[in-house]
Amino acid sequence: MSIYSERNLGEFVLPLALKFGEHEISNRRMKLLEAVHHTGSISGAAKAIGMTYKAAWDAIDAINNRAAKAVVVSQHGGAGGGGAVLSEYGEELIAAFGKLEAMQQELTKLFERHQIEHLTHDLRSVLMKTSARNTFSGTIKSLTKGAVNSEVVLGLHGDDEITAIITNGSVENMExxxxxPAFAMIKASFIIVSPERMNSSARNQLCGVVERVTDGSVNAEVVIKLAGGNLVTAIITEGSTQSLGLKAGDKACAIIKASHVIIGVDN
Incomplete structure (x- = not known):
């Protein structure tokens, strides 16, 4: 059974998943949210659904960045990696998803339009997959066209914003x-990390507090929490990590060239 919205909001199919065109989006991230709700921790949720702790953290970061509001609130220092709770908005998301699972055989177009339409956009954002480690949802604040390229400024949670340089053709194609509403996507390897603002030609300097540093054999992953709540993930060398001496709680800035920012929109 499948239910299709005439307003192109998506198609729900059994087993429950959100489907757009030919691409079906897994419900695994919604299951992770449900597990966080029941276990009260990221580590417990990861274990409950058979996901690694790091993969669970990455998924939570992506969910919080893509949803309209914070979905999971982490609490550091607890046993087993710290506690975590769903925000009121997060509880609304899993409640909506749970209703759909319980009523799959009875789902109708009327139910879809009137009871979950307002959450469909965020369900899609939370569940979508992309190779870019950083995907942020926001609203276009300004758009300045040049002879060949355009400057797009995307407002994020709080007062944070990201500037992108894209072609005029892309602006027209995406209308x-x-x-x-739009998405900004940035590869983690394109981001430079600095303990403070730099004199740089890069248009984006997103500053906040280091959420965590994960060391590897060659590279390290640095996650910076911005004032508005967004989490920026950067991949830098172990040598850079050691020279910067970064640790959780330190102030840091993510330096990003506008040309490295990809802009996307929902169809």
Missing amino acids: LAVGK
Whole structure:
């Protein structure tokens, strides 16, 4: 059984998943949220659904970045990696998803339009997969066209914003306009980390507090929490990590060239 929205919001199929066109999006991340709700920790949730602790953290970071509001609130220092709870908005998301699972055989177009339409956009954002480690949802604040390229400024949670330089053709194809919802995507390897703002030609300097540093044999992963709640993940060398001396709680900035930012929109 499948239910299709005439307003192109997506198609729900059995087993429950969110489907857009030919691409079906896994419900694994919603299961992770449910597990966080029941276990009260990231580590417990990861174990409950058979996911590694790091993969669970990465998924939670992506969920919080893509949803309209914070979904999971972490609490550091607890046993087993610290505690975590769902925000009120997060509980709304899993409640909506749970209703769909319980009523799959009775789902109707009317139910879809009137009871979950307002959450469909965020369900899609939370569940979608991309190779870019950093995907942020926001609203276009300004759009300045040049002869060949355009400057797009995307407002994120709080007062944070990201500037991208894209072609005028891309602006036209995506029908970008001020006030339109959009996504900004940045590869973690494109981000430079600094303990403070730099004199740099890079248009984006997103500053916040180091959430965590995960060391590897060659590279390290640095996650910076911005004032608005977004989490920026950077991949830097172990040598850079040691020279910077970064640790959780330190102030840091993510330096990103505008040309390294990809802009996307929902169909």
